[in-house]
Amino acid sequence: MNSVVIKTFDNYFSARIFLTKLQDRGLNCYLFDENTVTIGPVISTAIGYIKLVVADKDFDFASRLLAEFEYEKLKNTVCPKCFSNNFLEIPKPARKNYLVAFLTWLFSSYAVSVENVYQCQNCGYECDSLPEAGFVYN
Numbered sequence: 001m002n003s004v005v006i007k008t009f010d011n012y013f014s015a016r017i018f019l020t021k022l023q024d025r026g027l028n029c030y031l032f033d034e035n036t037v038t039i040g041p042v043i044s045t046a047i048g049y050i051k052l053v054v055a056d057k058d059f060d061f062a063s064r065l066l067a068e069f070e071y072e073k074l075k076n077t078v079c080p081k082c083f084s085n086n087f088l089e090i091p092k093p094a095r096k097n098y099l100v101a102f103l104t105w106l107f108s109s110y111a112v113s114v115e116n117v118y119q120c121q122n123c124g125y126e127c128d129s130l131p132e133a134g135f136v137y138n
């Protein structure tokens, strides 16, 4: 049975939340490089962040669950600038982003997905992680 990286994370909080949610739905999955990234965050880009790994056969189901979790998270987030809840996750427009994905694909058995940002569709506000509830940006 082969396994596949379904999502990458730059922090173990988000990784653990998604891992637990998938395990709660009965999927057999695990995190790869969690300890390495947590202990040495400086090298997280070089090793491709924390990887959430699922079995090949569970990829489609896990993808649908992750999309569902992301939708719920975005729906419940309020923009700190315009107070709408219309965020969208989009690829970060950086050349190194695609270079990392290509190099990990070339030198290992998987490709790390490109880095994303969250963008408010009303005012264009962008952030690497979703703002916390109650945070106001000036």
Ligand SMILES: [Zn+2]
Residues within 6 Å of the ligand: 079, 080, 081, 082, 083, 084, 120, 121, 122, 123, 124, 125
């Ligand atoms: Zn906004």
